[in-house]
Amino acid sequence: MALIYRPSAISTHLVATLLTLGLINVSIIECRRHVSGGSDVTYPAINCRKHTAFLTDFGGNGDGETSNTEAFRTAVQNLSQFENDGGSQLIVPPGRWLTGSFNLTSHFTLFIQFGAVILASQEEGDYPLIEPLPSYGSGRDGPGGRFSSLIGGSHLTDVVITGDNGTIDGQGSIWWSKFHKKKIKNTRPYLIELMYSNQIQISNLTLIDSPTWHIHPVYSSDIIMQDLTIHAPVDSPNTDGINPDSCKNVKIQDVFVVSGDDCVAIKSGWDEYGIKFGMPTEQVIIRRLTCISPDSAVIALGSEMSGGIKNIRAEDITAINSESAVRIKTAPGRGAYVTDIFVDKMNLHTMKYVFWTTGAYGQHPDPGYDPKALPKVDRINYRNVVAEDVKMAGNMGGIEGDPFTGFCLSNVTIGLSAKPKKLQWNCTEVSGVSSNVTPEPCDALVDKGSIDCEYPSDPVPIDMxxxxxxxxxxxKKIIQYIIFLHFNKN
Structure with missing residues (x-):
């Protein structure tokens, strides 16, 4: 994959190290800019828009100090009248645009230009409190509600958040400090959260330092997230990269993540609330993901998976200095299932574990969960895996009385670190088969000679x-007359 070098997100030393390892190719930023003749900017999107406005048309000030919360909210409100007239696009020009939370509208594009930074306010009052998600029943940071995301929206259709390498900066350090000091009673804001929506595109952007998760589509479908750089300090709390949650038909492609938590986490609700809501995450393709996360997973399945997770594909995955590759996390009380998981071609460097599953991830929203609600984990396929500098090949545990079944590992070569663990495979309450795996796996993964684990050949719907x-x-163009009149009434 070609990684776009962004000095604000990735240190020169890190890039030099990855180049030395031969893990990335660096392109110049301007190669990502889609500039045609004259002063036109072109870009790829699921749909184009008939009407265009700039944030400055609504009083925006890009000095990095003036609040633009009302400018963003007013712009979206005015442009929403074009939902049924070819849609609209709001252009954020070069500058530093400080803002609190604002929501988007349907048939709408938010375009962040090269040199533009949407700068998240660090004031709690700029993020209205909202109720916990119905499939969670509680905030993740505490029993209270949730701070609104920086950029949000609900019950929308046809939404594009894109740019020519513009930046969204969450300024999360103050939130991380409050979290560590246990001064947070409500869940920290996400950078982007779209709910109950469909036809979503998030692309060609740099996202940095979110207070917690960077991108969180939830109860949504038909989602494309591609050509993204996501960066947060590796010791920052819960700064997951992309977390599809109770979503269907999702593509995550050509994404580079440095994170203090999972780079990609597939979720679907928490314990009894997720079981009752009953909306799985399914039909997901993760392609050409590169991850650095020393304390977490490249791809996590769970731990909140109580609506179910199924039909997940991951291919051409690269990890550097990460805790584990694909990690399955669940526990009694979660219920539901993780099934039909297909992984092909992983290239892993400096890992604690390659294969890691646990049935004892015991964080719960409240004491009301049912400990007899046991998850079913089955049909988990990994093939064509090359790893080096690994502490432990596999730490695979299920649940007593509820074993995880149907694992398949084929064509796996794991090179160990200078000081590896003495026990390379720890397998309890799991079963499956293996073929051409080095070092030799545990007896629970029965050697079947020469086989190839399954990977579907049919296209995923989102690729269509x-x-x-x-x-x-x-x-600079004169904004449409109807917007001008409406704006000046206020």
């Missing part, structure tokens, strides 16, 4: 979506 070439002019 064809992006259009859209554009806008960077020359």
């Amino acid at each position: 979506v064809q992006l259009q070439t859209c554009s806008f002019s960077t020359q």
